[in-house]
Amino acid sequence: MSSEKPLRILVVEDEILIALELESLLQDLGHDVVAIAASSGDALARGRELKPDLAFVDIHLSDGPTGVDVARRLAGELQVTVLFMTANTKRIPEDFAGAWGVIAKPYTERGVREALGYVTAGQLREPDEARTVTFVPFGAAPRERSPQVS
Template sequence: MREIEGVHMSRSMQIAKELPFLRRYARALTGSQSTGDKYAAATLEAILADRSLLADGISPKIALFKAFHSVWQTTGAPIGDGAIDGIEARAQSLLAALTANTREALLLRSLEEFSYAEIGQIIQVAENEAQDLVAIAYREMSRSVRGRVQIIEDEPLIALDIRNIVTDMGHEVTGIARTHAEAVALGKRERPDLILADIHLADDSSGVEAVGELLEQYECVPVIFITAYPERLLTGEKPEPAFLITKPFEQEQVRSAVSQAMFFASTQTLNV
């Protein structure tokens, strides 16, 4: 009995280490910190009620994300048929138009870096179908919206790389800022539809503080943060980003995050 309890305790500790990444994924999927966290919490409740969700034979991270998707699909993911209007209706309309499981597969691949075989395990499809879903997601979401992107990044080569990715996707870059002051001035001069920001800037100022100042003026603009230490922004102790890219990043991660953020921004600020 003690050995069994020890196995469960070890598995639980491994699951706990993966929770920041589940919250990151859930927030990107829903476009909301609060909604994403609710789904993450519901996943933990489901696991506590049914320990078989942490089945042996698969890694703790895959088991955790698979449990999340069981909750996600059961609750309607999260498209409903009730009487709604305004921004929520616009969001549901856009979501309903997408092929099932495409955004999920895209984020699992690009943001969490699961293999296609692992994605198949999580959302319970074949490996080749998982690969097809990712390709479909890019096509469908790239047709959905176009917008204006502000880049806050002090490393010239990284900033240029991000600019090229964003413009190749069909978006317009309003400019690149290297410091807090430059970022605020640029953002106030040209309103962005999306902000893509580094955490630590050239003059040791904070990208987080610059974004905070801009959001006082543009409350509904989505933000993608870039950091080498995502766990530091996923503590659950203060307001946290819905979209987060880990350095060093791959181009696909940027493309995916920008697509997701622009998709949700389109329910509020963009003409599509």
């Protein structure tokens, strides 16, 4: 478990087994999963209500390919740090919809760790050559705000 303050994380994923597995992994890494949302409406409502530090957002949700809109609104309106978690990276827009990076599915524990390290430290903890392609940070992601780890 990390000595850093736990992040409050919203998991936006409509495949319940993937969501529960990710929740378990994040909890094992010392973080607090505040909610799991399967649709865009639920994700935005949970984001407003719970004000998470970080959201893992799948592109395709139970109400269609609405994850990009969810990411854009969570990042823009609610100031939530967003990471995409998807097998369909071609749907990520050029402006990244406010997200800081993407974790490719199927994800690995190492990819999730790298992503968490990236958002908490603002940079990767391992040299680029040692990094897997499971997590890809976006170079244009906003760096002026970091997750609220107060």
